[in-house]
Structures are given as C-alpha cells and as structure tokens.
Amino acid sequence: MNYTFFPGCLLDTIAVPYRKSLEAVFEKLGITVSELHDWNCCGGGTYFDVDDGVCAMLSARNLARAERLNRELIMACNMCYDVHQRAHRLSANNDDVGARIREGLQSIGLEYTGTLKIRHVLEILAADPARSKISGSITHPLTGLKVACYYGCRGLRPAGTGFDDPESPRSMDCIVELLGAIPLSYPHKTTCCGGSLIAAAGQDALYTLKRLLTAAHEHGADCIATSCPMCQWNLDSYQWLVNRAYDMKFQIPVLSITQLLGMALGLPDEKIMLNRSMTAQKVLESGWPGSQG
C-alpha cells in the first residue's frame, strides 16, 4: 500500500515526535508513505479567516499536485484535513468561489479534477490492511492501559465531511483496543481544545483544556491519545499552565496515537520521542496498573 503524505507545518515544528513516530510506525507496518514534494501551507490557521478563497487556492495547489501521483493523500493534522477537504469541495462548486479556485490554479499551470482521495491517518490505521498488520506485529501489548481517546473537532466536523462519526467516533478506540489497552468512554472526544485561541487569549482560554483534563482524570485515564498536532500541543505543553492557573495537579501523559502504536510495536524511544514532551515520558517512568511483567 502506498500513500502520499502531507505532513503540514505543525508536524515539522511543534509536533516533530508525531511525525517521527508516524513514519516509524508506517515503516514497521510495511506501508509506504512518501511526502508530497514541495508542499505548501494549507492556509488553515491563517488565510482561512482572512480570505477563504486564498486559503482554498493554497490547499488546491497541494491537491492538484498530489492528484497527479495517483495515490491517496493522507494527513495527520485535523486542521489540514478539514481545510483540504473544504478546498476539494469548493473547487467543484459551480459558482464564483469554485471559478476563482480553478482560475487560480490555471494561473500557475495546474488543474484539479477532484479525483483525489483525502484521508486522515487515523482512518488509514483503523482500517485494513493497516489494521490487520497492526494486530500481527504487536510485541509489547499495552495491557490495562486506560486511554482517553481525544479526536478533536476539525477532523470530524462539519457533519458529513469528516472521517468518522462526529458525535461518537470509533476509529481511535478501535486502534487502542487492538493494542490491548482500554479505551474509556470519554465524553469530550470531539470537544474543541481551544486551538490557537490559547495562544491569543492566554490564561482566559485555559479553561477549555481544564475541562478536557478534568474529565480524563475523573474517568481514570492513564493517558490521553490525540490525533492532531494542535490538540497534542495544547494538552501537553500547557498542562502545567492549567495547573498553575487553576491550582490543579494534573499529570496526565498526552501522546499522539502513533506514539502509543510505536510503544506497542516495540519501537525504540528515539523513534517515538516520548522525551520531547512535557508529560508523555511519565507513561514509561511510572507505568500503569498491568504494565508490570
């Protein structure tokens, strides 16, 4: 199985462990992912709210170039996924918006016909052939590890455009089950983490994270698994700020789903990079009930 991979800006900056673990996991599973050559920013965090058309055109450049390769395009970031899916839909519109995108692409000598399949990493991992490959290659089952699966918002909404059910998604829970761990019935699976609002509004916005962390804690989670670099970053690197702001003592490890997979597949730490995180290494240090022996 071959896929074209669109990493997105976050996976090259604040979410390097997500990228490294993702590549290592796919390699271990024998699935080839080749990075889309010379990709550009999808415009999600920037032009999306400033000029929707520009945002769609930037994404459409990636789509048009990926379409030529005749492989499915996979994304690891919820924002990139949503923005590219949106550009894919808008470019087929028979109106001004669609026309603007098509003209934009034409001006740089590209064309997008809409045959490309855009998919999320989670979707790939939860379905065959990856699924059966995972169950066949687990060497270090995460028996007894209680995982709060956190999907985030933009990969699943607006309804009908996402890769899973927007209200009770299952794909990550399936993967977690495969690994021998226990997926919790976590109520905030698709609640927004606050995204870049936390960077803009600072302390005021931390309560969005407090809500997610409190629920995970109350449900007895040993860790939170994420499938989006932004969610991962917020829950992990700002957890101690939440503790300061609300006088809490959260120490919940936050891992990307590919890091969890990497642990179960027995990948070495330099490949899954648990040490490049505020919280994740605690999973290894203190273990969890059932991790001994």
Added chain:
Amino acid sequence: MMREGMNPAKHVYRCIQCGVCSAVCPVVDLMDMEPRRLVGLLMDTGVALPWAPESLRVCTGCYLCSDQCPQKVPVAEIFRELREKIRQTEYSPSSLDMTDLRGPVMKQITRYGRLYDIPAPAKTSFQQFSTTSFNKNEWKQFQRITRVKIRKKNIAGMKDIRTLLKQPKQNTDIT
C-alpha cells in the same frame, strides 16, 4: 447540507433563537456576545454588522454550533465570514490586532510558503504568566521542547504562492 462559500449569512433568517448554538459553544464564556444573540442581531440589521464583537475573535471554528442547529443555520460559517469581513475593514477593534497572531504568521507564508515559527504563540501566552513562580524542571523541559531547530527554506514553488496570493477577492453579502 448548505453549499459552502455561498454567502452563508443569508441563512440567518431561518434562526428560531433557540440558543442551542450558545449552549454547545465550548468558548461561549469568553464571548461578549453569544452566538444566539449575534445571529439575532444579524436578523435585525438585515445582515449588517454595526460593530465587531470580540466573539468573532474568540470563535475557534469547531463547527459544533452548525452541526447542532435544528434549523441548519451555518453559524460557524457565518462567524468565519464575519471574521473575514472585519479583517478587511478599518473598524476592527484594537484588541483584535493586539492578540491576533495571524499577521506575523501570514508573512511567513508570503516569505517561505510554509510556517516555521510556530512556537511563537507559546511565548505569547507565557508573558501573562511571568509573575507566577514556575517549577524549574518544568520550565527547562518546556524550553527544551519549544526550541525547534529548523532550517527555514523557501519552497521551490514560491512563484506559485505569490501568484495565488495576488488573485482578486470576490464580494460577499455582509455590509
């Protein structure tokens, strides 16, 4: 489903003011005008915006309001379009410019075609915590993970990006 990109604000007249959008909004506590009232205002003014509420900046665009609306009012799309509008007019409030990170981030796209300086937001929110005492180990680890060594490099297709950014803008219904 409503077709996207087709002036979503004209769908406000379907609103029955039930308030589900406000009830489900994860960041409504930070808003000066909750989604229900903002949609109501748009109905009253004939889809004009007399001023720019802070709510527009606060919205994270998670689409929960649109998904849960019984009348299928595309609330999040409307918020997005209003944001787009206020960023293009002179009446955007000063607080919006102060905390808005998009300006510097957009410059990176014009320059490199990708974003490289993402840890910048982390530093911004840190300034508000500077008076609190930090645990030394946490602070060290935080510095370690936010320091990312990347060689900033233009993508080869910068000419494409510049051409796309120059494409003329189309008009919307909101005044």
